[in-house]
Amino acid sequence: MAGSGRDGEGGAAIEQVRRRVVGLAxxxxxxxxxxxxxxxxxxxxxxxxxxxxxxxxxxxxxxRTVGNxxxxxxxxxxxxxxxxxxxxxxxxxxxxxxxETAERLERVREAVAxxxxxxxxxxxxxxxxxxxxxAIASVMELSVPAVRTHVHLARRRLIELxxxxx
Amino acid sequence: MLGCEKTRIRLDDWLDGAxxxxxxxxxxxxxxxCDECRDRFQRALALQDDLARLGSIADRVAVEDRxxxxxxxxxxxxxxxxxxxxxxxxxxxxxxxxxxxxxxPGGREPIAAGDVRDSELIPLGDLMVxxxxxxxxxxxxxxxxxxxDVRSSNPKVxxxxxxxxxxxxxxxxxxxxxxxxxxxxxxxx
Numbered sequence: 001m002a003g004s005g006r007d008g009e010g011g012a013a014i015e016q017v018r019r020r021v022v023g024l025a026x027x028x029x030x031x032x033x034x035x036x037x038x039x040x041x042x043x044x045x046x047x048x049x050x051x052x053x054x055x056x057x058x059x060x061x062x063x064r065t066v067g068n069x070x071x072x073x074x075x076x077x078x079x080x081x082x083x084x085x086x087x088x089x090x091x092x093x094x095x096x097x098x099x100e101t102a103e104r105l106e107r108v109r110e111a112v113a114x115x116x117x118x119x120x121x122x123x124x125x126x127x128x129x130x131x132x133x134x135a136i137a138s139v140m141e142l143s144v145p146a147v148r149t150h151v152h153l154a155r156r157r158l159i160e161l162x163x164x165x166x
Numbered sequence: 167m168l169g170c171e172k173t174r175i176r177l178d179d180w181l182d183g184a185x186x187x188x189x190x191x192x193x194x195x196x197x198x199x200c201d202e203c204r205d206r207f208q209r210a211l212a213l214q215d216d217l218a219r220l221g222s223i224a225d226r227v228a229v230e231d232r233x234x235x236x237x238x239x240x241x242x243x244x245x246x247x248x249x250x251x252x253x254x255x256x257x258x259x260x261x262x263x264x265x266x267x268x269x270x271p272g273g274r275e276p277i278a279a280g281d282v283r284d285s286e287l288i289p290l291g292d293l294m295v296x297x298x299x300x301x302x303x304x305x306x307x308x309x310x311x312x313x314x315d316v317r318s319s320n321p322k323v324x325x326x327x328x329x330x331x332x333x334x335x336x337x338x339x340x341x342x343x344x345x346x347x348x349x350x351x352x353x354x355x
Contacts, residue, residue: 023228027220032227086223086230105223108216127214128221152178159209 017059018043021066027128028070028121030080030109038073042066060139063125067139071117083109111161115154118142122150123158168196173203180207181214 021042025035042065046052051061084102112120118140125136126147133151137144168176173196179185180193197204 019229023225026228027224030224030227032230035228081223081227083220083223086226105216105220108213109220112217112220123217124221127217128224130218130221148178155178155181155210155213158213159206162213163209 014053017053017062020059021062024063024124024129025066025070026081027124028067029073032081034073035070038069039066041069060135063139064141067121067125071121080109107162108158111158112154114161115157119150119154119157122147123154126151168192170196170200170203173197173200174206177207177210181210 018039021039022035025038026032029035029038042062045065046058046062049061051058055061082102083105084099087098087102087105112123115123122136122140125131125139126133131139133144133147136142136147136151140147142150173193176185176189176193180190185193197207
């Protein structure tokens with residue numbers, strides 16, 4: 001972690017954390033500029049709260065803070081990053097497939113955004129950040145069973161919502 | 167054999183790959199003959215894949231170089247066409263506009279002012295102004311300069327007052343507050 005080694009190593013570690021924080025923010029607000037602003041705000045709040053990079057709670061604290069900032073962030077779906085721009089282009093796949101995939105992913109993204117806040121954050125941390133239930137519990141300051149419940153409810157809600165669309 | 171209810175309780179562990187071999191076999195046995203549960207599990211698995219894919223896309227967005235953002239020829243063409251329209255409208259206006267002066271907020275005389283429209287990178291005198299979000303701007307290439315974003319009645323128009331050495335003009339120069347008409351198409355491309 002930063003502060004334990006040379007400045008270069010510490011800077012690289014901080015940059016790695018910053019990218020992770022921005023990555024989570026993008027998954028919640030889907031705007032690169034907004035995500036960077038919110039990540040920066042989380043780092044500012046960490047400094048103000050005296051949470052330093054050398055501490056074990058540093059990363060969970062930042063992820064929790066940026067998660068809360070994102071959930072409170074005004075939602076502007078019309079300005080979300082268009083998914084089709086960022087889809088891979090597998091060889092041999094028709095453009096129609098790509099458009100269809102983008103449309104399906106847009107529906108999933110909107111359905112996730114419509115979830116209750118805790119379910120949404122728990123689901124994003126579990127399925128998009130690929131974090132363990134224990135790590136999510138640390139970030140959200142919840143018990144592991146509570147996190148499992150939020151993820152379960154979120155999945156069930158999404159399956160129902162997306163099933164209705166079909 | 168497991169019933170539907172007990173099978174569905176194991177859906178999360180199944181998705182997480184956390185089922186023991188015996189439990190996995192029980193779930194598989196049930197799914198083999200229960201169409202409804204099989205359909206639900208398949209939809210859950212597809213959802214899981216889509217969520218992971220969204221996560222990958224978000225990770226790419228988080229680290230992408232803006233210059234390498236994929237642009238199709240069509241989108242570039244639309245951008246060029248829109249830019250041409252804006253330039254023509256702007257040039258026509260500049261030849262006929264009335265020049266007004268104004269007082270900058272904060273009691274200081276600004277050395278220049280200009281409109282910053284909803285665009286990524288805008289030339290403003292000798293500077294380039296990058297709009298970050300609706301209520302902020304960042305100046306590129308200006309060390310000794312202060313920019314104040316003034317809200318206008320038109321949400322798509324932002325007036326930026328510049329103080330200091332932004333344009334290498336004397337501080338006493340009167341401010342000019344252009345009143346440019348709203349462009350035909352200010353949507354981001």
